[in-house]
Amino acid sequence: MKIWTTEHTFNHPWSTVVAAALRKYPNPLNEAVLGADVIDRKVENGILYTHRLVVSEFKFPSYAQAIIGHAKEHYASERSHVDPAKQEMILRTRNLSFSKFIDVGETLRYVPHPNDKNKTLLKQEAIVTVQGAPLASYMEDLLTKKISFNAGMGRQAVEWVIKLDAEMKDIANTAVKSTDELLSQTRRQIDDITNKTKRGMDDLQHAAKKSLDEIHTFTAPPSPQAMPKL
Numbered sequence: 001m002k003i004w005t006t007e008h009t010f011n012h013p014w015s016t017v018v019a020a021a022l023r024k025y026p027n028p029l030n031e032a033v034l035g036a037d038v039i040d041r042k043v044e045n046g047i048l049y050t051h052r053l054v055v056s057e058f059k060f061p062s063y064a065q066a067i068i069g070h071a072k073e074h075y076a077s078e079r080s081h082v083d084p085a086k087q088e089m090i091l092r093t094r095n096l097s098f099s100k101f102i103d104v105g106e107t108l109r110y111v112p113h114p115n116d117k118n119k120t121l122l123k124q125e126a127i128v129t130v131q132g133a134p135l136a137s138y139m140e141d142l143l144t145k146k147i148s149f150n151a152g153m154g155r156q157a158v159e160w161v162i163k164l165d166a167e168m169k170d171i172a173n174t175a176v177k178s179t180d181e182l183l184s185q186t187r188r189q190i191d192d193i194t195n196k197t198k199r200g201m202d203d204l205q206h207a208a209k210k211s212l213d214e215i216h217t218f219t220a221p222p223s224p225q226a227m228p229k230l
Contacts, residue, residue, distance in 0.1 A: 010120040017120040020161035030153040
């Protein structure tokens with residue numbers, strides 16, 4: 001049996017890290033994980049419980065394949081609970097494939113960093129046991145090294161999701177800003193057209209009134225005082 005543990009600090013608040021961790025697969029950084037399908041999800045007493053089936057690829061050495069078999073896709077059961085009140089997320093994963101020979105249990109715990117609430121502390125542990133197969137200790141070392149490598153890629157995947165979310169928010173904010181600027185510009189143009197049209201109508205009315213006044217003056221009969229004396 002091999003026990004592997006590690007800790008990592010994310011420079012992001014707990015809620016940001018947890019939201020990203022739940023959506024980190026699949027990602028372009030760890031293509032061995034093909035996907036995760038939700039089997040069950042529910043909320044009880046304010047706690048989110050999720051059960052997912054994780055599908056991945058893992059290549060064993062040829063001698064191990066001859067003993068335990070070979071499969072293109074490997075399956076694992078992942079159960080998690082997110083407690084917003086306690087600000088705690090615990091995720092436990094256990095392999096389903098080759099469970100007759102291999103038992104891999106992995107636990108991840110996300111909590112706010114005790115010294116900085118704007119950061120998140122991840123505590124990760126894996127217990128690897130290989131039995132019923134030759135060179136069991138060697139296979140346990142191989143699996144432990146693979147878990148360590150995948151853990152690093154998983155942390156990078158969380159950062160990738162957080163960065164992607166930030167970029168999408170920037171794009172959305174830029175789009176909203178551009179839309180607001182376009183609407184403001186359109187309103188200004190409409191106001192300018194309206195004002196110009198109003199001024200044009202005022203000028204036209206003034207010119208028409210002046211013309212009517214001139215016509216009236218020209219056609220009006222002369223007053224007796226204006227007639228010449230004979």
